[in-house]
Amino acid sequence: MSTDIWVWIAALLTLGIFSFLYKDNPFYRFCEHLFVGITNGYAITFYWHRILVPSLINPVSRGEKLYLLIFAFIGALYFTRFIPRLSWLVRIPIAFVLGYGAGAAIPRTIEASIIEQTKATILQRSNFLNLFDGISSIIIFFGVIATIIYFFFSTERKGILKHLSYSGIIFIMLGFGASFGYTVMARISLLIGRLTFLLRDWLGIIK
Amino acid sequence: MVSRRIIYLILTLVILIPLLRPFKLKPLPMKPVEKLFYYINNIPKDKALLISVDYTPDTEAELHPMTIALLKHAFHKKIKVGVLTLTLLGLGLAEDALQVVLKEFNEKAKTREDSIIYGRDYVFLGWQTPPLVPLLGMGESITKVFPVDYYGNKTDTLPLLKEIKNYRDVGIVVSISGSAIPMWYVTYAQTTFGVKVGAGFTAVSAADYYPYLNSGQLTGLLAGMRGGAEYEELLEEHFGKTKRRKATEAMSAQTTAHIAIIILIIIGNIIYFYRKKK
C-alpha cells in the first residue's frame, strides 16, 4: 500500500467520482465542487504564469514591446462586463479574438476539409489497381454523395432524392455503429487505467 | 435502476479479475498498424524517426505502450530517434518510456556498438510552446527550436542532430496523442514541409482519422490498446520475444469487458423481442 499522501488523495478522489455510479451522495458532491474549484484556480494560475508573465509582463518590464500594453488594455475591457453602462465595450476584445479566429479558419478549413477530401474522393485509375480497392472506392464515392444528399434541405425528399437520401442514412448508421463499437474499446482502456492506478499505485496488489 | 447497477458491477468484475490474473492473447495485426510498422522498418539509414509524445497521464494506459513499442522498434533496427513533446505533461511520460526501453536494451548489450547511446542513437528534445513553434520551426532547424535538450545539453553538440537537421532528414514523425495533435503535424508540418506523419490515437478518436489515412495524409495509424498490442505482435514476429508487452497484457481485461458488453446487448435484445411477442 502506498505511503505517499498524494497517492492517497488521488485514490480517494477517484473513489469519490466512482461513487456517483451508485447514486448522488455527499462524497461525490464534494469531489464535483472541488473539481470545479481546482480547475478554475489552475486556469487563473496558468493564464498568469504561462501567458501574461512571459508574453506581457516580462517584455514590458524590460521596456520592450510596449505596444503590448495596448492589447493588455483591450483585454482589460472584459472587466467592463461588470459595469452596466460600459458593458458594450466587452465587444471589442471579443471582436479581436473572434474576427481573427473566423478569418484564419476560412482558408484552412477549405484546404483541409474541402480540397483534400475532394481529392481523396475523386475516382482515379490508380484506385482500380485491384478489384477490391476499386469496388471500395466506388462505394465511398457513392456513399459520400448519398450522405451529402441526405442533408439537402431545399427540397422535399421525393423521387430519386428519396432513395439517395435513404442510402445516405444507411451509410451514416453503419458509420455511427462502427464508431460506437470502436469507442467501447477506448473507454474500457480508460477504466482499466483508473483501476490499475487503484490496484498498483495505491494498493500495490499488482505490479 | 437495479439492472443499471448490476451492469456496473459486472463490468467492474470482468475488468478487475483479468487485471489481477492476466492471460495471454495473440492479436492479429491490422493494415493501418502494418503500414506504420513497415514504413518505420524501411526508414533509410540517413533519416530519423521523430516520436512526439503528445498525451497526458489520463490516456497513459492506452497510449504509453505505443511509445515504448516504437522506441523498441527503432532501437532494434538502429534507426535514429528524436523524442519530443508538445504537451508539458508529456515530458515525464516520454522520459519514463525512454528509461524503460533503454534499460531493456542496454542490459543485453555487450559492446558499445550494441548499446543505445544518447546523442548517437537517440535524443530527447523536450518540450516547446506554443506548439506552432516546434511544428513549423523544425522544418527549418531542429536545433534552433530546441537549443538545449531535455537534459540541458546544447543540441548542436549532439552528433545525431548534426545529421538530422530538420524535417527533411526525418523519415516519419509519429505523434501519439489523446487529442487532435497528430493532425497539427498534418496541417502544419506536412502541408508546409511534406514530412510523413504517422499517428497513435486513443481508440475513440482514431475512427475519426480514418479518412486521413485513406487520403494518404497519415502514413499509418495505431488505435488504442489494440493498436499497441498489434504493434507489439509485429515486433515479436520480427525481432523475437521481449519481456513485457504492456498493451497486450492490458488487452486481456479489455477482451473480457468486450465480451461482457456483447453479451449484455444480446440479452437486451432477447428481452426486447420476448416482450414484443407478449
Add this chain to the structure above:
Amino acid sequence: MFLFLLFTFIIEPPKNVKAIDNPNDDGNKILITWELSPSDSILDGYEILRRSEKEECFYKIGFVGPNRNSFLDENTEDNLNYYYQIVAVKDTIKVLSEISQPAKSYPQWFNKGKLIILLTFFLFGFLILYFIKRARKIELFIRRIAGLSAVEEAVGRATEMGKPVLFVPGLSGMSDVATIAALNILSEVAKKIAQYDVKLIVPNNDPIVYTVAREIVKEAYTSIGKPDAFNPDSVFYLTDSQFAYAAGVDGIMVRERPATNFFCGYFYAESLILAETGAQTGAIQIAATDSITQLPFFIVACDYTLIGEELYAASAYLSKEPILLGSLKGQDYGKFLIIIILTFLSIISLLFNFVIK
C-alpha cells in the same frame, strides 16, 4: 590505389545543375535541382557547394543521400547572387559538377499554391451571400426536419411537469458555427420557457459564450414582455475544464431533475457522460451537434438527435431568420456544386487518365 583510380574513372558528376528562387515562400531560400549522376547507385551522396557574389570560393552547405536530385538552401541572403555546385561523393573521392547559373532569393507576396483555395472561397462565399440577399426579399423553402417538433414537445412536457429545462450550449467557443446555431435555438427555447414560467438552467464552459448566452436569454424574456421573470443566475459559467464541467452538469441533472435536457452545440468525449446520466434521471433528451465523433452516442442515448447540418437547419427553421435560411440555402447549392465537381473530375480522370494530386 587501384580502386581509387578505378572509381575516379567511373564516377561521373551530376549534370544540369539549376538554381531558382524557391517559390511561394518568405525568401531566404533557393531551390537547387540536378540530374542524378549516372553512377548514382554506388555513391554515398551529393555535397552541395555554394558561393555568393561577395565570396571568393565555394563552401559546403549541405549533403544529401544518393537518389536525391534536389536541395533547398534555406540560408540565403535575399537579392544576392548565388552560384551552386554539386559534388558526387564516394568515400574520399569527389567529382564536381559544372557551376550553376546565378540565382537570387526573394520573398513572395502571394502563395500561388493557395490560389485554388482563394477561388473556392470566392465561389462558395458568393453562393452564400447571394442566397442571404435573396432570402431577405422572398421566403425560401426549407424542408421541415424530423425531430424539430420534438423541441416544442419537450418544452411543453417540462411546463406540464413543472420541472426545469436544462440547456447545454456545447463546449466550444463563440466562433464555432455549432455554438452560434445552439444559441439561436436557445433563444427560441427561452422564449417558449418564458411564457410558462419554467426554470431554465444554462451552464457554460466558455466565458465568452457565457456572456452571450446570458444576454440572449435576457433578451428572450424581454421580447416576450417578461423582463422581470429573467433570473440572472439561470445562466452561469461552470469551468473551462472538460470533465469538471461534465461532473458539474451531472450533479445538476441528478439534483435539479430537469424534465428536458437540450444538448446543442459542439461536444467532445463528455457527450455520453451527460446523455446517459440524463437518461437515468428520466429526462426527455434532445441532442443537436455537428461533432461527428459524438453523434453515435447521442443517437444511442437521447430521444431525438439532430445530425450534423440538421443543427444549422433547425436553428434556421425555428427562428425563420432570413439570414439563416439564406445561408442554409447557399450551403445546399454549395453541396450540389461539390457533387458536380466530384462527378465531373472523376469522369475526366477516369477517361483521360488525368492524375489529380
Add this chain to the structure above:
Amino acid sequence: MKVRFPLILCLIMGIIGMVAYYVPHKAVQNFDNELRNTALRIIFAFSLVLGVGSIIRHHWEKIKRKREFWEYSYVTLISLFLTAFIGLFGGIDGRGLIKMEIGKFSFDIQTIYVNMAIPLGATMFSLLAYFMASAAYRAFRARNLEAILLLVAAFIVMLASVPPVARLIPKLPYISEWILDVPNTAAKRGMLFGITLGVLSTSLKILLGIERGWLGGK
C-alpha cells in the same frame, strides 16, 4: 458606435487572419506570428475574468440564499481561491515567491494538478466505460432497419477486437476494418463537406457583420 465599431474591428481582424495564409512574405508572417502568439493570447487570457466573475457570483448567491446544497459552494470557492493562491504565489514550477511546502510535504500547483485535477478528470472520463455498457444494453435494440444497421456495425467492430474471436474468424477484423474504412469514411466525409460549408458561411457572416449574435443583445 456600440455596434459598428466592434463589427469593423472584427472584419479587419478577419482579413488579417486570412491574409497571413496566402502571403508568405516575412513582413506579413512576422506580424501574424506576433499577433497570434502574443497579442491575441494576452487578450484571451483576460477573458477568464468573465468566467471567474460568474462562478464567484453564482456560488455566493447560493450561500447567501441558502439554496439546496449551499454548503458545497464553499468547497468550490475555497478550493478556487486556495489553488489560485498556491499557483500565483508558488509559481507554476514551484519556484515562485513562496515555497509551497511544509517540511517534506510539498503542494505546489503542479502537484495539485497532477494528483487532484488529473485523477478527478481521468475518473470522470472512465465513467464512460460504464455508461457505454448501460447505453448499449438499454438502447441497442433491433427496432427498425436503421437501428439494426447501427447495432450490426457496432457488433462486428466489437467482436473483431476480441483476439480469440479474431483468430477464430480471421476475416472478421478485415470486415470490421472495411466498415471503418469504407462506409464510415464515406458517411463522415459526406457530413464533413456540409459542415465545412456551414463553418465557411458562418465565418464569412461573422466577418461581414451579418451574424451578430456574438454582440449579445442590441
